[in-house]
Amino acid sequence: MEVCKAVHAAEDMELVAAVDKDDPIESLTKAEVVVDFTHPDVVMGNLEWCIRHGLHTVVGTTGFDAARLERVRGWLAENPGVNCLICPNFGIGAVLMMHFARLAAKYFPSVEIVELHHPNKADAPSGTARRTAELIAEARAKAGLGPSPDATTAELDGARGATVEGVRVHAVRLSGLVAHQEVLFGGEGETLTIRHDTLNRASFTPGVLLGIRRVRELPGLTVGLEHLLDL
Ligand SMILES: NC(=O)C1=CN([C@@H]2O[C@H](COP(=O)(O)OP(=O)(O)OC[C@H]3O[C@@H](n4cnc5c(N)ncnc54)[C@H](OP(=O)(O)O)[C@@H]3O)[C@@H](O)[C@H]2O)C=CC1
Numbered sequence: 001m002e003v004c005k006a007v008h009a010a011e012d013m014e015l016v017a018a019v020d021k022d023d024p025i026e027s028l029t030k031a032e033v034v035v036d037f038t039h040p041d042v043v044m045g046n047l048e049w050c051i052r053h054g055l056h057t058v059v060g061t062t063g064f065d066a067a068r069l070e071r072v073r074g075w076l077a078e079n080p081g082v083n084c085l086i087c088p089n090f091g092i093g094a095v096l097m098m099h100f101a102r103l104a105a106k107y108f109p110s111v112e113i114v115e116l117h118h119p120n121k122a123d124a125p126s127g128t129a130r131r132t133a134e135l136i137a138e139a140r141a142k143a144g145l146g147p148s149p150d151a152t153t154a155e156l157d158g159a160r161g162a163t164v165e166g167v168r169v170h171a172v173r174l175s176g177l178v179a180h181q182e183v184l185f186g187g188e189g190e191t192l193t194i195r196h197d198t199l200n201r202a203s204f205t206p207g208v209l210l211g212i213r214r215v216r217e218l219p220g221l222t223v224g225l226e227h228l229l230d231l
């Protein structure tokens with residue numbers, strides 16, 4: 001809804017179709033770029049359909065892992081000239097939070113992520129938390145860091161969160177929240193916390209509009225809005 005409003009208000013764009021769950025997907029063929037904010041259970045079907053119909057896609061829907069991304073790459077390879085931009089988070093502040101976390105990662109032996117969202121969210125951990133963990137894990141591996149120190153030998157199921165690429169991720173679902181994340185780093189006698197708060201859904205729209213404007217020039221699959229920012 002926020003995306004439709006933003007596209008409608010943008011002077012250089014025309015909203016040619018808005019497809020909800022039970023609407024015919026065929027009306028999307030009128031578009032040059034399709035934006036998907038739906039559900040992790042249906043996004044793959046939507047993407048395959050769009051790519052096979054020659055439509056560029058800008059994707060906010062989460063739930064992507066390496067296997068899903070590989071399938072998208074496969075469809076794109078079969079349809080050269082069609083591009084897809086998948087962004088776990090379109091908020092500029094969130095992209096910066098991930099960037100700063102990646103930069104900090106090599107300096108701290110300990111790291112954990114806490115993501116907090118509204119209770120209507122389908123997937124846990126969030127796409128942003130997954131991506132942050134992947135970026136941190138990459139930086140730690142490059143710096144030769146092993147696992148974060150942790151002496152836990154007895155635990156209730158889930159008490160230490162999920163492990164994404166070796167990084168512990170804790171997911172909170174709470175009424176009143178929108179989307180928030182803290183990346184906690186720990187070292188000798190100090191900690192560093194990087195926190196981002198999404199206060200409303202309009203915050204995602206500048207990033208989505210940027211993606212729509214630029215996806216045509218990004219060949220194949222691009223993951224992350226950071227590729228469009230001069231970081
Ligand atoms: N990358 C980013 O910056 C952001 C990503 N997200 C992600 O986007 C996804 C959607 O989140 P959110 O907008 O909060 O969810 P909402 O439930 O508010 O909106 C999703 C919409 O998609 C509709 N829908 C479901 N299935 C289909 C389908 N097959 N075809 C067309 N429409 C469909 C839903 O209809 P109905 O209500 O009838 O089920 C609903 O209107 C999630 O994965 C979320 O994590 C969210 C915000 C920012």
Ligand SMILES: O=C(O)C1=N[C@H](C(=O)O)C[C@H](O)C1
Nearest residue numbers: 062088089121126127128179
């Ligand atoms: O479901 C949401 O609301 C959000 N989903 C994305 C995610 O899973 O990271 C982005 C943002 O956190 C809002």
